[in-house]
Amino acid sequence: MSIEDFDPIRIRKDFPALDQTVHGRPLAYLDNAATSQKPRAVLDVLSEYYEKDNANVHRGIHELSRRATVAFEAAREKVASWINASSAAECVWTRGTTEAINLVATAWGLDHVSEGDEILISVMEHHSNIVPWQLLAARTGATLKYIEIDDEGRLVLDGLEALLTERTKIVSISDVSNSLGTINPVKTIVDASRAVGAIVMVDGAQGIVHTKVDVQDLGCDFYAFGGHKMCGPTGVGVLWGRLELLEAMAPFQGGGEMIQIVGRDKSSWAAVPHKFEAGTPNIAGAIGLGAAVDYLSKIGTKAISIHENELMAYAMEQLSLIPGLRIFGPSSLDDRSAVISFTMGDAHPHDISTILDTEGVAIRAGHHCAQLVMKHFGVPATARASFYLYSTREDVDRLVKGLDQVAVIFS
């Protein structure tokens, strides 16, 4: 689809869940940073798989098992070319972003990080890119260090050289923040980390949704993302890793699928990526994620991001007109993805969310799994509106109208 042909109104028709009323009002779904809705193309592939091809993968000689395996591996190929991996073997299916990060923190971390070593992350990380590293630090005696953030929610990179030492073993950073929308200069961080010989992991849960990701161009070592925020099903995600790193790593979990030969005392492992895929995987989920990649490829990341930027400009302008409304995160739209975190006067974000919900407007309220960010800004929680390819100006107008209602109640 060309950029001129992009039409969110037509795109909305692809998403059955958007076509409903909530508390008597048409749904304005603005909680996309938590999870996206799913297009018909993905839903159809899921039911078709269960209706026709359902069988376990890599385990049967019969026809259904062959079809399931072919579809499962074809989805891996689609995902690999979507992020420009050098080969599909570099893409490990996981349960989601969280499991992908835990896989690296465990399987890579326990063998490469020891007492006195350092792990570097940032204050703006999602809990799933903090806690696995805390666990690793506690198990190994390593130190967890943080890149700070400034008042606009940007990483403070001035002191980066000082934070990186020859003891820094791994740096793990998100490309886009879920709580603030900040787009981080990943390449700068990769270059600086390389200089001290550290490995770089990117939490791409949000980045994969809003930007064109090319893992080779980024230059990182691991890239983690999930399917459910990019039109795919829940319960499936991907760990991309450099082949030589994955090959040198010990397994994460043990079980079926990941072995070559099992003996009484010892076993040998299957080749990557299967070495990291113990047990029956989320077959339908993987195939559904492949269908989501097909769907998004047809529309084009470029067209989606132009649409989101236009919408963000409109939303930021409209919201900044509301008295008492404070917006968090970068003021420049160039550094910001399709997320607006805000507070409003003394109305608590939960109260804002309840009031909007009765108007049919779905937003998120809370700490967004980023308690360190909340602490930095001295607020217990924020309200967050987040947009995607099917969001419209009308959604923004509905949000603003709902916030007028908040102002009335909390006047």
Place this chain on the structure above:
Amino acid sequence: METPQLSSLYQQLILEHYRNPRNKAELEEKTVEIHMANPVCGDEIRLQLRIEGTRIEDVKFLGSGCSISQASVSMMTVRLKGSNLDQADELAKRFTDMMHGDESAAKEKSLGDLRALQGVSKFPVRIKCALLGFDALQEALKKEAGVVEEGPT
């Protein structure tokens, strides 16, 4: 689902307690303190009581959160001051009943201002907010009972 009425939720009395919480301060000479948080949303309180014998001599709280959680704790402390432990337990039970839709509980005078929170029962995701303070109270009572049971008689 039927659309719940916002006006039944955000009553003036609730907003008034939210903005001017009663008994929100550190309690000197507390005998029991419970920290209670709702990890889903970050609401958080510290409930502090001074219990002498079976009587709640004083009660205060600290914390932050939404209008419902904070108003509920504030109203609760007003009812608790000077009551005995059995009455406190009964208050927590009746309030919980009201949150779960018991209309008779909502008519009880003993609940005082807390009756203004009846509307919360129509907003299932907010019931936890209203119960935060009472969950802390019930923890405190359990702790107190434990102390009594373990002590010499």
